[in-house]
Amino acid sequence: MAHSLFVNEYGTRPSGTLSVARWLNLAALLPWSLPLPQTAEGRQCEIEDLNSIYTEECSRLEMLAGEYGRAPEISIPPAVLEQYAKYRPTPLRRARGFEKALGYEGKIFFKREDGNPTGSHKPNTAVPQAWYAKEQGLEELITDTGAGQWGCALAWATRACKIRCTVFMTRGSYKNKPYRRYLMEMMGAHVFGSPSETTKSGRRLLAEDPSHEGSLGIGMGEAMEALRSRPNARLALGCMSYYAALHQTVIGLELAQQLVEDGVEPDVVIGCVGGGTNFTGFIAPFVAGPPYWNGQQPRLLAVESASIPVLTRGEYRYEHADAFALTRMVKMYTLGRAFLPERMHAGGLRYHGKSPLLSLLLHHKRVDAAAVTTDDAFNAGKLFYEAEGILAAPESCHAISQVITEVTDCEKRGEKKTILFCLSGTGYLDLAGYADHFKLV
Amino acid sequence: MAHSLFVNEYGTRPSGTLSVARWLNLAALLPWSLPLPQTAEGRQCEIEDLNSIYTEECSRLEMLAGEYGRAPEISIPPAVLEQYAKYRPTPLRRARGFEKALGYEGKIFFKREDGNPTGSHKPNTAVPQAWYAKEQGLEELITDTGAGQWGCALAWATRACKIRCTVFMTRGSYKNKPYRRYLMEMMGAHVFGSPSETTKSGRRLLAEDPSHEGSLGIGMGEAMEALRSRPNARLALGCMSYYAALHQTVIGLELAQQLVEDGVEPDVVIGCVGGGTNFTGFIAPFVAGPPYWNGQQPRLLAVESASIPVLTRGEYRYEHADAFALTRMVKMYTLGRAFLPERMHAGGLRYHGKSPLLSLLLHHKRVDAAAVTTDDAFNAGKLFYEAEGILAAPESCHAISQVITEVTDCEKRGEKKTILFCLSGTGYLDLAGYADHFKLV
Numbered sequence: 001m002a003h004s005l006f007v008n009e010y011g012t013r014p015s016g017t018l019s020v021a022r023w024l025n026l027a028a029l030l031p032w033s034l035p036l037p038q039t040a041e042g043r044q045c046e047i048e049d050l051n052s053i054y055t056e057e058c059s060r061l062e063m064l065a066g067e068y069g070r071a072p073e074i075s076i077p078p079a080v081l082e083q084y085a086k087y088r089p090t091p092l093r094r095a096r097g098f099e100k101a102l103g104y105e106g107k108i109f110f111k112r113e114d115g116n117p118t119g120s121h122k123p124n125t126a127v128p129q130a131w132y133a134k135e136q137g138l139e140e141l142i143t144d145t146g147a148g149q150w151g152c153a154l155a156w157a158t159r160a161c162k163i164r165c166t167v168f169m170t171r172g173s174y175k176n177k178p179y180r181r182y183l184m185e186m187m188g189a190h191v192f193g194s195p196s197e198t199t200k201s202g203r204r205l206l207a208e209d210p211s212h213e214g215s216l217g218i219g220m221g222e223a224m225e226a227l228r229s230r231p232n233a234r235l236a237l238g239c240m241s242y243y244a245a246l247h248q249t250v251i252g253l254e255l256a257q258q259l260v261e262d263g264v265e266p267d268v269v270i271g272c273v274g275g276g277t278n279f280t281g282f283i284a285p286f287v288a289g290p291p292y293w294n295g296q297q298p299r300l301l302a303v304e305s306a307s308i309p310v311l312t313r314g315e316y317r318y319e320h321a322d323a324f325a326l327t328r329m330v331k332m333y334t335l336g337r338a339f340l341p342e343r344m345h346a347g348g349l350r351y352h353g354k355s356p357l358l359s360l361l362l363h364h365k366r367v368d369a370a371a372v373t374t375d376d377a378f379n380a381g382k383l384f385y386e387a388e389g390i391l392a393a394p395e396s397c398h399a400i401s402q403v404i405t406e407v408t409d410c411e412k413r414g415e416k417k418t419i420l421f422c423l424s425g426t427g428y429l430d431l432a433g434y435a436d437h438f439k440l441v
Numbered sequence: 442m443a444h445s446l447f448v449n450e451y452g453t454r455p456s457g458t459l460s461v462a463r464w465l466n467l468a469a470l471l472p473w474s475l476p477l478p479q480t481a482e483g484r485q486c487e488i489e490d491l492n493s494i495y496t497e498e499c500s501r502l503e504m505l506a507g508e509y510g511r512a513p514e515i516s517i518p519p520a521v522l523e524q525y526a527k528y529r530p531t532p533l534r535r536a537r538g539f540e541k542a543l544g545y546e547g548k549i550f551f552k553r554e555d556g557n558p559t560g561s562h563k564p565n566t567a568v569p570q571a572w573y574a575k576e577q578g579l580e581e582l583i584t585d586t587g588a589g590q591w592g593c594a595l596a597w598a599t600r601a602c603k604i605r606c607t608v609f610m611t612r613g614s615y616k617n618k619p620y621r622r623y624l625m626e627m628m629g630a631h632v633f634g635s636p637s638e639t640t641k642s643g644r645r646l647l648a649e650d651p652s653h654e655g656s657l658g659i660g661m662g663e664a665m666e667a668l669r670s671r672p673n674a675r676l677a678l679g680c681m682s683y684y685a686a687l688h689q690t691v692i693g694l695e696l697a698q699q700l701v702e703d704g705v706e707p708d709v710v711i712g713c714v715g716g717g718t719n720f721t722g723f724i725a726p727f728v729a730g731p732p733y734w735n736g737q738q739p740r741l742l743a744v745e746s747a748s749i750p751v752l753t754r755g756e757y758r759y760e761h762a763d764a765f766a767l768t769r770m771v772k773m774y775t776l777g778r779a780f781l782p783e784r785m786h787a788g789g790l791r792y793h794g795k796s797p798l799l800s801l802l803l804h805h806k807r808v809d810a811a812a813v814t815t816d817d818a819f820n821a822g823k824l825f826y827e828a829e830g831i832l833a834a835p836e837s838c839h840a841i842s843q844v845i846t847e848v849t850d851c852e853k854r855g856e857k858k859t860i861l862f863c864l865s866g867t868g869y870l871d872l873a874g875y876a877d878h879f880k881l882v
Binding site: 082085086087093096097112114115116117118119123153156159160178179181182183185186187188382385386387388389390391426428429431434435438440441 | 523526527528534537538553555556557558559560564594597600601619620622623624626627628629823826827828829830831832867869870872875876879881882
């Protein structure tokens, strides 16, 4: 080889070598125990209650939540590692263009989950969920999705396992943002705009308001109703469950390794939160501390939509995961299951509660919360696009907006902090939203 | 760190470390001399002829083409390396899911250029072109674009250099596929559907046919006309020029290093061709041979659209680069500058000729050519999406379709070849085309 051509001629890591082989069971590492889910009737869930809803392995993982003192690490099954190896490790990048655009003298890094299969972080949990279903001999997974990131990921993961995939997609997105629906349908998934005509609860809502826009809570309710008549089907959740948060720790563990290799110690770590599983996975090593993260403890900042101010204005209590009180109840920050957000483009953030794990961390002040308006999010996304050429999902734009706030604060105080955020998904499939916001149509 | 968590605990290459510092001047390494461009009047171009059209540095690089025996390597300017470092090196991935879907027992690898800023390989040449313009003190770059990959990349690159960007976008794409137009406009570029009302030639064509769909040749003609009245502007070309092919060798050199590191020796190397610069950059080390590529010589396969069969059915002769005979003439395979392709979704392939460098390589049988129909391309893209969760640009789908053909041939002969292709751009911005093709709307 012509070594003179290469800046870094001794770089030896084969491209695309997977670096993480276990998930991190945060519940076992926290000084507080994570409240277990309760049945719709208010009794503490047993694994049998969950088995009829989730796959057996997801139910087992969900029950780990409350059991303090368990193993801190869960091995990733080889079949799942094989799928992860298709796209992981994902890049950790320095946002030099964005730093320059902001005139910031500190450093900004971001972890790219937007190049993953189907364009977001969601395959990290879709892949194991589909594999569990296959191992259990199930025929179908049913789910809900907002903007469609989760539905697309599950459609991909189930196809590889030859499992049927049914998706209840928030009706506002189904009608106005059809691109992710096309992707799901290309993958062979069955997609319904929710509320839909296929369930009783859906029909009731449509009778009341034929132009009902839906919500994630309603979608989950319809998924639960559909589940009841299909014994070989189970519910798959892309957020809000402990198992999904567990699966997402693959991001954080991989990130910790990259930070050590690159010699980076973040002062502030920022992520957007819909349910909060992506965020908790992203921050997992910092929450766990040594030996998972031996550096300084950064400030951890969860950013929600100001239209759905669960963390900043909700209550911490037991509430149903769905709008119809069909699912289990979980202890979480919530605006109440009947909460209906205004129309918004960041469909993935459109949910009445936040995950029990994130809620616990917030309750004990281990993470901080901030709320960002849709306007500020899109403006931040545009600035990031101009600077880096990367279009972030509207969800991720909330994190980027908060990065700008932190930079402004740093500049006021004359500080040069290292800020890190998670780019959780691509915005190319949300261009209609951008175009609408910036009046380009 | 908890080393037990990591499969590959001694991986040491910092993420995102740029590995290539020079471009490869293929013209200096070929046994045949590359015919220089001629002026519109038929005289061999001097650098002065080009200086009024391109930036001075692009003109200088363009003249390298004909001069046999020059330096085989050109240093990448530090300011350009800095921009490249934002997204390079790009991943080399094994397509295990696609292998499985095809039941193929050989290996398939692909180089991902779809995660680059603005979603394609185009920034590799947009970045240096914008920087040259800035260094020269110019105020504007004018260009044409088909589906918009090139326009988006130039809009990004010029913004960073504070250079105005004007884009003539093939009118069919401008009207029917507005997403990349939105991206260009968000970046601050001035975008016209071509043929447009802003030039004489555009107005003439619209008068003849108000629903004219345009072509890259027409767009380039309008760009040339606009240039004539703006002394502080120059033309920027994303393909067809020698300089753009030179810039794209960053892909091939990086690739060669990754192949050595990963111990991969491809038997067949496949890329789609619009003008052909991405493809020639991709295959550069294999064409150059030792010391740039010391492994076995793979078969090199350029894949064009069957709707625009330049390589498989065109003539090798001098022809104007634009439809109106305003630009220089280059020696290339061409269907004639008046050629108008049928309506198609792979807008980037919609051009009447192929680059002189690719044409020379084909003429001397150093590369082979194949043509793929739009139907086959979309079907291949869908299969790849199902298997890998990655949606390829319709342009790239032509390469994927050819991969399937090669796999089929291998299976017939009982061979297990290693096939490598370039995933030149993301398809998320072409979902309307996919949806239309698969009748999902």
